[in-house]
Amino acid sequence: MLFHSAKEMILAVLLLLLQINSAHAALVGLPGCLTTCGNITIPFPFGIGKGCYFEGFNLTCDFASQPPKLFFGDGTIEVIEIYLTESIMRLRSTLLTALPSEEKELVIGLPPQPSFALVLNQSVLTAVGCNIITNILGDDGPVAACTPLCPVNKTGHTCSGIVCSQASARVQIGGPFTIRISPLKLNGSNSFYDAITNTALLVEQEWLDKNVIELIKFLDPFSNHQQRESMVVPFVLDWSITHDGIKGCLAAKENVSVYQCLSANHVCSDALFNGYRCKCKPGYEGNAYLTNGCEDIDECQHPDIYPCNGICINFPGTYQCKCPKGKHGNAVAGRCISNWATRASFLIGVATTVSIALLILALTVLLCKLKKINEKLLRKKHFLQNRGLLLQQLLCFNEDVAGRMKIFSIEELDLATNKFDQTRLLGRGGHGEVYKGILSDKRVVAIKKSRIIVKREIDQFINEVAILSQIKHRNVVRLFGCCLETEVPLLVYEFISNGTLCDHLHAESKCFLSWDDRLRIALETARALSYLHTAAPVPVFHRDIKSSNIMLDETLAAKVSDFGASRSVSIDQTRITTAVQGTYGYLDPEYYYTSRLTDRSDVYSFGVILVELLTRETPHAFSRSEEGTLVSYFSSLQRENRVVEMLDPQILQQGWIAQLKGVAELAEVCLRLKGEERPTMKEVEMRLEELMLQKRHVHPWTAGSSGEQQRLLQLEGGTTTRQYSFEQEIENSSSFPR
Known part of the structure; x- marks a missing residue:
């Protein structure tokens, strides 16, 4: 056949291609449209000619x-391959070359269509020079860059190709973009590089990983032109x-007229930048952008991909692989066994x-019994280690103690605390939780x-049991009993609901303890300590x-607690030598330096508590650190008759001046450095008690001199007269002597 022109030849080739691909076109492109160019398949939404492609x-x-070669758009960029399922195109990269001193640009003419994006984590900018x-320049400026540098003093041999490549995050460039080469102005020069031609281009990252050596040769400024082509x-x-x-x-999907996923067996996924993508469901293949474009895969025809070593049955979108009749098992892996063998195996399996x-049940029962025996033996061991026999004898021979105290089992305390649940935790002290x-x-x-x-903690617990079991005083926390079946003894006290004196004095919120409450708490604490020193069955230091060891019940009655560090002494002993224990700020200095513990050591600590009650200052965190410790600052002001300057304004307002000064004098005596100078x-x-009685019979504003009252008023911020309500006047007048 003769062709009179190149145009007639092209048309003939087109018709021939259409005939060859007509059977396949229904699954690739629109009917009557060209679906190949050379050896490249053209799937819809791509196409050649009007009506054969989606817009853009x-x-x-x-x-x-x-x-034949396939080009993107109107013929500026050559298309190498189109991947329908991955929604990517591979295009032929164009090489940009420039002289050493030359700035040059290459415009990649993508159509202004938001459907296409340059993927800079799949394609990288690569340069040699x-x-x-x-x-790479987009509409908003540079999106990627790389800078190959060469030594200034390079001499002699041929350039080996200094390469750099730069990948960026995914960047959308909806339209033309530019590759630019610009020379750098660096100090120093080398005439050797003046003859090197600089080159740059975009390269697919996966291709570059496999062909880096070939790419360097391709970009070599001394390679010949034909090799590059x-x-x-x-x-x-x-x-x-x-x-x-x-x-x-x-x-x-809401706009059916424009939705392009037309196959019934498709799935739609959102694109990263814009729009969406269509794919066939698993078990189907073809073009999801075409009606009936996704056809069922007959998995049985592809055993290399869908293995089956039995009877293969195809179903829409999937397949089933079964064992032959009379057998069962994993036909895919080829492990089909006879049914009679299965029955025998089943019976053996059931018996086994x-x-x-x-066997497991018997072992479980045996282990439970052994566990209970071990627990019982361990509890007995702990009971003996914790001097349980001694405590039992004490309860047997002392009916008074036995009536107040009980030895609890661990089961009773587990039940009482829900197995020591953390929601039942009240607090942590120096000697336990x-x-x-x-x-x-x-x-x-x-x-x-x-x-x-x-061992030291255990000794302190045992010490506390021995002391508290013999103490009975309304201002000492009552010990109901103990449990000696654990490694460390557990002590069971009466529950004091109102916290500690420390909580009430030093809480961030306003203190609501009146001077009457504070004086009474001091007296009740003193009574408890006096009882411990002189009236207890065995004297106790x-x-x-400290204020955190003085508990307050619902009526604000004081209860001395925490006897873990206490020491009992013989009646004829006045002092003992022992390792120093106590709390910073409350510790007797004489005891600290000599290790000689006396009843006056508790007197010193009580003196610190009196200062706390008067000032609401914390001994171990005194706010006026430049003045020294709380005790030293208080003592110096007391000696200068200026102690009112550091008293709590709340009790100053209540006006019991004589009682405040009396308690301050008592605190100063208790805090003397030499123990023999302190009172018992x-x-x-x-x-x-004298101060308490005096407080009951003297009106607060007649308790001190008029000069003292005037100075206190000035300390409070002025000389304005105090105003009282009618009810307060009646309450105050009730304390006048009749």
Whole structure:
């Protein structure tokens, strides 16, 4: 056949291609449309010619080339391959070359269509040269750059190709973009590089990883022109379907007239930048952009991909692989066995399972019994280590102690505290943790449990049991009993609901303890300590008196607690030598330096508490640190008769001047450095009782001189007269002597 022109030849080739691909076109492109160009398949939404493509996806085929070449858009960029399922295009990269001192640009003519994006984590900017900077420029400026540098003093041999490549995050460039080469102005020069031609281009990252050596040769400024023409270097474009004002699958599905996922067996996914993508469901293949474009895969025809070593049955979108009749098992893996063998295996399996279950049950019962025996032996061991026999003898021979105290089992305390649940935790002290519990007789108790298992802690717990079991005083926390079946003994106290004196004095909120309450708390604490020193069955030195160890019940009555550091002494002893224990700020200096513990050591600590009651200052965190410790500052002001300057304004307003000065004088005596100069706790108790009686019979504003009252008013901020309500006047007048 003769062709009179090149145009007639091209048309004939087109018709021939259409006939060859007509059977396949229904699954690739629209009916009557060209679906190949050379050896490249053209799937819809791409197409050649009017009506064969979705808007913006037009391609051009150059039939004059041998083989024919496919171009993107109107023929500026050569298309190497189109991947329908991955929604990417591989395009042939164009090389940009420039002289060493020359700035040059290459415009990549993508159509102004938001469906296409340059993917800079799949395609990288690569350059070869010396002392240049190469950029990819989009509408908003540079999106990627790389800068190959060369040594200034390079001499001698041929340039080996200084290469750099730069990948960026995914960047959308909806339209033409530019590759630019610019020379860098660096200090120093080398004439050797003046002859090197700088080159740059976009390269697919996956291709570059496999062909880096070939690429360096391709970019070598000394390589010949024919070698460059014969080598195809690809870069990648991302694509998706977009409509004006519609982004994503959800919005596109609502507009059925423009939705392009036409196959019944498709799935839609949102694109990263814009629009959406269509794919066939698993088990189907073809073109999801065409009606009936996704056809069922007959998995049975592809055993290399869908293995089956039995009877293969195809189903829409999937397949089933079965064993032959009379057999069962895993046909895919080829493990089909006879049914009679299965029955025998089943019976053997049942017998084995029952035997193992019975064996496990027997072992479980045996282990439970052994565990209970071990627990019982361990509890007995702990009971003996914790001197349980000694405590039992004490309860047997002392009916008074037995009536007040009980030895609890660990089961009782587990039940009372819900197995020491953290929600029952009341607080942590220096000698253990305290939990709230409810006994079987409905008594609410506090249970102290050591946190650290060391012998010293155990000795302190045992010491506290021995002391408290013999003490009976209304101002000492009552010990209901103990549990000696644990490694560390557990102590069961009466529950004191109102916190500690420290909480009430030093809480961030306003203190509501009146002077009357404070004086009474001081007296009750003194009574408890006086009882411990002189009236207890065995004299006891507490050794850790502080405001956090004075509990307050619902009526604000004082209860001395925490006897873990206490020491009992013989009646004829006045002092003992022992390791120093106590709390900073409350510790007797004489005891600290000499290790000689006396009853006056508790007197010193009580004196610190009196200062706390007067000032509401914390001994271990005194706010006026420049004045020294709380005790030293208080003592210096007391000696200068200026102690009112540091008294709590709240009790100054109540006006009991004489009582305040009396308590301050008592505190100063208790805080003397030499123990023999301090009073006994009995003398302290008697002095506080005198002050309490004096307080009951003297009106607060007649208790001090008029000069003292005037100076206190000035300390409070002026000389304005105090105003009292009618009810307050009646209350105050009730304290006048009749």
